[in-house]
Amino acid sequence: MNKHFQDNSPIYLQLIHLFTVRIAGGVWVAGQRVDSVRDLAMHFKVNPNTVQRALVEMEALGLMNTAGTSGRFVTSDQDAILHARDKLAREELAEFVDAMSQLGYGRDEISRLLDEHISE
């Protein structure tokens, strides 16, 4: 198995998530040109078609766009980026709280533990 990915969900979905995190986190900044499909495919050791598919979906999500023959770019729509960041954060939050609840932690405890952890 490719070190970048796990086998539970399709690689193209994992790529979408990975790209979205990069954009939401500002690693890929708005308006920036990203590497070519082929280069990304080489970097992730994945077939170019798989990257292509992920990038097409990124476009459908409004987070990237293609400039014909001159490459693909991160959207310049800051709102879209912020919205994506928000959504990802919400997902992380939900997962985290869910996992903590499974461990039997109540709301106050979760909040307290987080504050402790953060102030380390």
Next chain:
Amino acid sequence: MNKHFQDNSPIYLQLIHLFTVRIAGGVWVAGQRVDSVRDLAMHFKVNPNTVQRALVEMEALGLMNTAGTSGRFVTSDQDAILHARDKLAREELAEFVDAMSQLGYGRDEISRLLDEHISE
């Protein structure tokens, strides 16, 4: 791929995590007898040897013990359980904070967002 597991890490490790969460979260209570290796293997659609290996490790971790021919039991050592719970919580915390940091959220923001989320 088995729906219960992902392919990145060995299944027995995933089983250990799963069992530990159950014990830490109180789904399996202290001193309780757990299903037989065979039944667990059937339920998770996994080779009995894999379950067996996970249970042996649970014993090494001090979270379960075997009573000869009468089955395996969750430990009665409350301290061990609390310690495991603590460790899992710390891991979840670290993962969560890390993911949020990747999205560019600072300590205060994370704390604030969590409080908002929790109080919904």
Next chain:
Amino acid sequence: MNKHFQDNSPIYLQLIHLFTVRIAGGVWVAGQRVDSVRDLAMHFKVNPNTVQRALVEMEALGLMNTAGTSGRFVTSDQDAILHARDKLAREELAEFVDAMSQLGYGRDEISRLLDEHISE
């Protein structure tokens, strides 16, 4: 070149149009199961992946859906079908009127010619 298609636009787009017309025109009725990806591919003498891509888009358009392992079906959403029919009709109308305008026909003439043609 495949007799079913022309080379101007991608085959998968032509398939989407073709499928949409079939649904809008009632050749494929709401809720009906359509042939398998492989069968459609054989019939149109096209690669299964190309059909697959078209069907995925049909799903995104809300005109078809997939029932996991039991095949793909025309949507049961009559509204969606009517909406698609409407859209196609509008496109045909626009194209037609445009072509007639290019030939120098005015509104009244177009209308008159259509009535003549229809009543043949």
Next chain:
Amino acid sequence: MNKHFQDNSPIYLQLIHLFTVRIAGGVWVAGQRVDSVRDLAMHFKVNPNTVQRALVEMEALGLMNTAGTSGRFVTSDQDAILHARDKLAREELAEFVDAMSQLGYGRDEISRLLDEHISE
């Protein structure tokens, strides 16, 4: 593929159609001199022989004529032009009605929709 044409039918036939529309629609007026074969070929990014062939056919159709060394001209025969215009219109009509029929529209509906569309 050349953006002006599709690959299903020979380019010279498509040129004939294009020229005929121009004449029928009055873009090229009766008696007017048209660009040279070479210029037309350059404009459509097509082999001069292809343009040549189309023009010869236009002559056979009675829509153009050649005046030896001084170039080619649109016919001055108004009847021929009207006749061609009529034929094209009839084709467009037939195509349109056919497409609408495929969508399940009856004669009255087609007529009504056209009137609606036109009066926008």
Next chain:
DNA sequence: GTGGTCTAGACCACC
């Protein structure tokens, strides 16, 4: 058998 995914490799248009 079904759909879903991935790979490898090819060709095209655009510039």
Next chain:
DNA sequence: GTGGTCTAGACCACA
């Protein structure tokens, strides 16, 4: 060189 499309063929999970 870029992205876009298509084919051929493979493997998987589901049931």
